[in-house]
Amino acid sequence: MSNTDTPIHQVLIVGAGFSGLGTALRLQQNGVDDVVILERAADIGGTWRDNTYPGAACDIPSNLYSFSFAQNPRWTRSYAGSDEIRDYIHWLAEEYDLRRLVRFNRSVTGLSYDNASGVWTATTEEGDTVRARSAVMAQGPLSNPSFPNIPGLERFQGKTIHSADWDHDYDFEGKAVGVIGTGASGVQIVPELAKQAKKLRVFQRTPCWILPRLDFRKPDWQKAVFRKLPAAQSAVRNGLFLAHESIATGIIWDTPVNGALETLAKAHLRHQVKDKWLRRQLTPDFKLGCKRVLMSSDFYPALQKDNTELITWPIASISENGVRTGEGIEHQFDCLVFATGFSVPNSGTPFPVYGLNGRELGQEWRRGAQAYKSINVSGYPNLFMIFGPNSGPGHNSALVYIESQIEYIVKGVTTLRSLGIKALDVKDDVQATHNRRLQKRLAKTNWNSGCKSWYLTEDGYNATMYPGFASQYARQMKHLELRDYRLLSGSGAPQ
Amino acid sequence: MANIDLDTMLDKVRNTQWALADIDWDKPGAERITAEQWPKLKAFMSDLMWIEHVGARGFAAMARKAESDTLRELYTWFHAEEQRHANAEMALMRRWGMLEGDELPEPNINLRLTIEWLDRYSDDMPLEVLGSVIPMLEIALDGALLKFLLEEVDDPLCHEVFEKINADEARHLGVDFHVMELLGRGKLHQLAIKAIGTVGNPKLILGVLAYAPLLNRMRDNIVAMGLKEERLYEAMNKYERIGGRTKEGRRNPWFQIISQHGKMVVNRNHPYHKPVDALVSLSNYIPAKALGPVPTWVEKLTWRPTA
Numbered sequence: 001m002s003n004t005d006t007p008i009h010q011v012l013i014v015g016a017g018f019s020g021l022g023t024a025l026r027l028q029q030n031g032v033d034d035v036v037i038l039e040r041a042a043d044i045g046g047t048w049r050d051n052t053y054p055g056a057a058c059d060i061p062s063n064l065y066s067f068s069f070a071q072n073p074r075w076t077r078s079y080a081g082s083d084e085i086r087d088y089i090h091w092l093a094e095e096y097d098l099r100r101l102v103r104f105n106r107s108v109t110g111l112s113y114d115n116a117s118g119v120w121t122a123t124t125e126e127g128d129t130v131r132a133r134s135a136v137m138a139q140g141p142l143s144n145p146s147f148p149n150i151p152g153l154e155r156f157q158g159k160t161i162h163s164a165d166w167d168h169d170y171d172f173e174g175k176a177v178g179v180i181g182t183g184a185s186g187v188q189i190v191p192e193l194a195k196q197a198k199k200l201r202v203f204q205r206t207p208c209w210i211l212p213r214l215d216f217r218k219p220d221w222q223k224a225v226f227r228k229l230p231a232a233q234s235a236v237r238n239g240l241f242l243a244h245e246s247i248a249t250g251i252i253w254d255t256p257v258n259g260a261l262e263t264l265a266k267a268h269l270r271h272q273v274k275d276k277w278l279r280r281q282l283t284p285d286f287k288l289g290c291k292r293v294l295m296s297s298d299f300y301p302a303l304q305k306d307n308t309e310l311i312t313w314p315i316a317s318i319s320e321n322g323v324r325t326g327e328g329i330e331h332q333f334d335c336l337v338f339a340t341g342f343s344v345p346n347s348g349t350p351f352p353v354y355g356l357n358g359r360e361l362g363q364e365w366r367r368g369a370q371a372y373k374s375i376n377v378s379g380y381p382n383l384f385m386i387f388g389p390n391s392g393p394g395h396n397s398a399l400v401y402i403e404s405q406i407e408y409i410v411k412g413v414t415t416l417r418s419l420g421i422k423a424l425d426v427k428d429d430v431q432a433t434h435n436r437r438l439q440k441r442l443a444k445t446n447w448n449s450g451c452k453s454w455y456l457t458e459d460g461y462n463a464t465m466y467p468g469f470a471s472q473y474a475r476q477m478k479h480l481e482l483r484d485y486r487l488l489s490g491s492g493a494p495q
Numbered sequence: 496m497a498n499i500d501l502d503t504m505l506d507k508v509r510n511t512q513w514a515l516a517d518i519d520w521d522k523p524g525a526e527r528i529t530a531e532q533w534p535k536l537k538a539f540m541s542d543l544m545w546i547e548h549v550g551a552r553g554f555a556a557m558a559r560k561a562e563s564d565t566l567r568e569l570y571t572w573f574h575a576e577e578q579r580h581a582n583a584e585m586a587l588m589r590r591w592g593m594l595e596g597d598e599l600p601e602p603n604i605n606l607r608l609t610i611e612w613l614d615r616y617s618d619d620m621p622l623e624v625l626g627s628v629i630p631m632l633e634i635a636l637d638g639a640l641l642k643f644l645l646e647e648v649d650d651p652l653c654h655e656v657f658e659k660i661n662a663d664e665a666r667h668l669g670v671d672f673h674v675m676e677l678l679g680r681g682k683l684h685q686l687a688i689k690a691i692g693t694v695g696n697p698k699l700i701l702g703v704l705a706y707a708p709l710l711n712r713m714r715d716n717i718v719a720m721g722l723k724e725e726r727l728y729e730a731m732n733k734y735e736r737i738g739g740r741t742k743e744g745r746r747n748p749w750f751q752i753i754s755q756h757g758k759m760v761v762n763r764n765h766p767y768h769k770p771v772d773a774l775v776s777l778s779n780y781i782p783a784k785a786l787g788p789v790p791t792w793v794e795k796l797t798w799r800p801t802a
Contacts, residue, residue: 313578324514330801
């Protein structure tokens, strides 16, 4: 089909995870039915479809890790495991009949905007072309597994598994296993593998701050109450939201609360680890909050099992048989597990995005990404992003942020229709002022306090996190200020 | 100033890693160790590997104090590399039939006291102190002990191993002296006040009480093995020569303190030796049990190339 024959949809969405499906759902509820979702995999679920490693779970209480417009009374644990979260996403898709909007196995290779028609065109690896008035990039910031840059990685003759691409057929029983990485996925995988492997070695580069995780099975009466009285669940949700908001004062900024949280984390470590040297090796030397704060009550005990050992020597290389560390020893394994997270595009874009007059977003972002309210970028009319620059939460549920971005997109798309205009393009100076303020505020946060993290680019520019409370973020997203935008009419001329 | 680009040095360190598995520990040559040499060599190697191990722990403490990510990473590597040297030296001892099973060589009581001090207090020491003491130990190691060993031992594998160790040590010394000079920057009176404040630190005083007898005992041990004392003193003088070659280096109060201490150590007639030798004798009466078990970082030592 030639480009001109291709139908023009109202909205095209890249990605069928929480963000993409949630956007489609709310657009539908607001009368925008003509939506196409392009999904590179064969199923919905995004990061929760891919992260099925043993122990995978959410760091945010389950009642808060769901959309407020589609709450789930069935959560069985205070912190839901990945299978339950996946079930919730599947339930969303069935309940709101969203699957019919998704074109599976379509890997987007580019997005481009046509000035004259005001239409976005997505191309896919499979040769499809999809056109729409608005485009939503909801591919997720944590969707591409990242492997560490270790010499000899390809030489290893044993089994390799990445946490985001788990091989459930592999039997760890009786095996010697090395886990590389002790971040969010590492601390969840290690306790599970320690139960199965004959020998487990955990390679840590930098220890993280770890707070206890109060995970428990939810009583049946609670589920019954939530089913019958959704307001009760909303009240619990609001309570959890406020509790997490209050923690922001200790995670985002250097306040006495930060010191209190560090004390709590150290007490947790002291309580669980008796050996002084191991405790030293597990104690971070950066401010709590500078990197992602983890929640686990079973990581430290797992490290002290007879079959498990923490290795903090720097990794020199990977050989045919295992991992060689700086103290000159080759640690030999049957299987290497990479719990090394994702490539986070805090500069550049996951695929080329061409805006007005052929400008390319990756080029403009090569020194660090920036946007307006993390959702629009000047010069890219009607392009919306979920988890765009500076929308990362450090203390609260990602879904709270996603939800306010979704509502903003709904406003944007419905505004186009109600005003009868071709496009909304955020003004360049408005975006610049917004980012100046953001960076000024970011400079005072713990994220910019000197540690290296995936939140920052190599130059130390923070294009990832939002420097404030989730409620502040939600408030700024509540209104779409038309004065911040150039309104492009049918002819393409600014109004 | 010794101009070292720390980023380039870090790349070099990363790119020149070696492992015990790279070495054929069973290759011929072990038989060249004579029966006469054997007991002395065993004692010498034991002291040597413990110095490497103690140095390793020193670098671990320094990594915590480093002001830049690059320096922190370099010290993290040096910590591992010193441990590698200790492991490789144990592997040589094993090759020469000096170790049975997984046993560790027995540390002398002064080493044991130093290990105890490092375990308790080294993380609390400022970089100025460790950053000026460690080069002294390394230069003594590099300039005297290793050279002596290679002159005495005929086993080609020993030469092969120490060629690798020496290459690592040369990089360590380059960074050590660079940092010593960096530590001499700033206003002199501020450096002096800070140093005076640290000298009075009881933790440091305990450290000196562990370090000074250790040096004297090592000197005695090494001399008993046939090393000419002058070789050790030449090495220590080298510390003064390299550390003091620039204005910044000389302005570092800790360089001055350690240089002066070195001069006392090398002068056998200096009254310094009376109390220190007395401490060495006294330490012989400390029962090993009084110190309790060794810290678990010591248990990470191994002669096995693979795990």
